[in-house]
Amino acid sequence: xxxxxxxxxxxxxxxxxxxxxxxxxxxxxxxxxxxxxxxxxxxxxxxxxxxxxxxxxxxxxxxxxxxxxxxxxxxxxxxxxxxxxxxxxxxxxxxxxxxxxxxxxxxxxxxxxxxxxxxxxxxxxxxxxxxxxxxxxxxxxxxxxxxxxxxxxxxxxxxxxxxxxxxxxxxxxxxxxxxxxxxxxxxxxxxxxxxxxxxxxxxxxxxxxxxxxxxxxxxxxxxxxxxxxxxxxxxxxxxxxxxxxxxxxxxxxxxxxxx
Amino acid sequence: xxxxxxxxxxxxxxxxxxxxxxxxxxxxxxxxxxxxxxxxxxxxxxxxxxxxxxxxxxxxxxxxxxxxxxxxxxxxxxxxxxxxxxxxxxxxxxxxxxxxxxxxxxxxxxxxx
Numbered sequence: 001x002x003x004x005x006x007x008x009x010x011x012x013x014x015x016x017x018x019x020x021x022x023x024x025x026x027x028x029x030x031x032x033x034x035x036x037x038x039x040x041x042x043x044x045x046x047x048x049x050x051x052x053x054x055x056x057x058x059x060x061x062x063x064x065x066x067x068x069x070x071x072x073x074x075x076x077x078x079x080x081x082x083x084x085x086x087x088x089x090x091x092x093x094x095x096x097x098x099x100x101x102x103x104x105x106x107x108x109x110x111x112x113x114x115x116x117x118x119x120x121x122x123x124x125x126x127x128x129x130x131x132x133x134x135x136x137x138x139x140x141x142x143x144x145x146x147x148x149x150x151x152x153x154x155x156x157x158x159x160x161x162x163x164x165x166x167x168x169x170x171x172x173x174x175x176x177x178x179x180x181x182x183x184x185x186x187x188x189x190x191x192x193x194x195x196x197x198x199x200x201x202x203x204x205x206x207x208x209x210x211x212x213x214x215x216x217x218x219x220x221x222x223x224x225x226x227x228x229x230x231x232x233x234x235x236x237x238x239x240x241x242x243x244x245x246x247x248x249x250x251x252x253x254x255x256x257x258x259x
Numbered sequence: 260x261x262x263x264x265x266x267x268x269x270x271x272x273x274x275x276x277x278x279x280x281x282x283x284x285x286x287x288x289x290x291x292x293x294x295x296x297x298x299x300x301x302x303x304x305x306x307x308x309x310x311x312x313x314x315x316x317x318x319x320x321x322x323x324x325x326x327x328x329x330x331x332x333x334x335x336x337x338x339x340x341x342x343x344x345x346x347x348x349x350x351x352x353x354x355x356x357x358x359x360x361x362x363x364x365x366x367x368x369x370x371x372x
Contacts, residue, residue, distance in 0.1 A: 117306035117321070
């Protein structure tokens with residue numbers, strides 16, 4: 001580095017820019033028939049905040065680019081790498097490439113971590129309420145993993161809605177978090193039929209279910225809701241009707257562009 | 260598209276509008292979904308920063324605006340009155356920002372403030 005450059009670096013306030021970087025696929029693992037977790041090694045890794053996402057960009061030989069955002073599934077305590085859980089969307093330009101083509105050792109263009117709104121840090125003492133629909137569980141899993149890694153002691157409850165038991169993402173990981181009995185509890189509901197012996201709910205999330213799961217967390221609860229738009233809106237409306245102040249509810253809608 | 264013509268002429272406009280509204284609703288994202296684009300435009304992360312809707316006066320974090328990304332550009336609307344707060348269109352050579360729907364954006368003097 002030249003002296004001039006060093007001096008410039010010393011006097012210029014560090015302006016954080018969102019730079020693209022080339023990540024290397026370290027591994028991938030199936031979560032469900034349609035969801036797969038990719039572990040990416042990042043040359044310019046920066047610690048993220050749970051709830052943030054990365055943008056993934058693909059460039060074709062003719063210069064055509066497709067870009068999508070994927071929530072980070074891993075905790076920020078894991079240095080140098082991140083997990084992205086990607087659901088395969090039929091005809092999805094980016095997800096079908098990631099599912100069909102990417103192999104360990106392959107490289108892929110990403111930028112992040114991105115977002116400062118739908119984020120949670122284990123240093124926040126208030127009780128944590130999480131509501132997920134489908135692959136909306138991904139950023140909320142990052143929050144639970146961060147809470148566990150940082151030994152957070154605030155009570156936390158996740159209410160997670162899936163269609164069937166085969167659609168449950170992170171089933172084993174969620175069971176482990178629940179079994180740790182460190183104040184994090186996982187509640188699940190299945191909306192399209194449950195196996196025999198299923199102990200969870202078996203209907204769409206409704207006001208009564210929200211009350212049952214979140215009332216014990218008290219009035220100071222901070223709630224994060226992530227899932228398909230219609231689920232997010234109905235849950236947020238029901239929470240406000242329950243008396244949870246709107247500013248304590250943060251939402252992230254997963255739309256069809258998340259493909 | 261031609262097959263749509265008879266339906267339109269049959270006077271089913273209200274249900275088509277309802278359908279279009281339902282589709283719009285299902286396609287809605289939040290401002291945090293376009294946090295990367297906003298960071299490109301404004302210089303750093305602003306989804307946790309406040310903005311005010313020029314139409315109804317509602318003050319909210321940019322991440323809580325409603326985002327529509329299906330068109331040629333990105334449109335952010337007020338979550339209360341649904342009016343357009345900001346439109347962003349990128350071309351090969353420039354980014355166009357129409358922010359007349361916002362009476363202010365709070366832009367921190369440095370990140371993390």
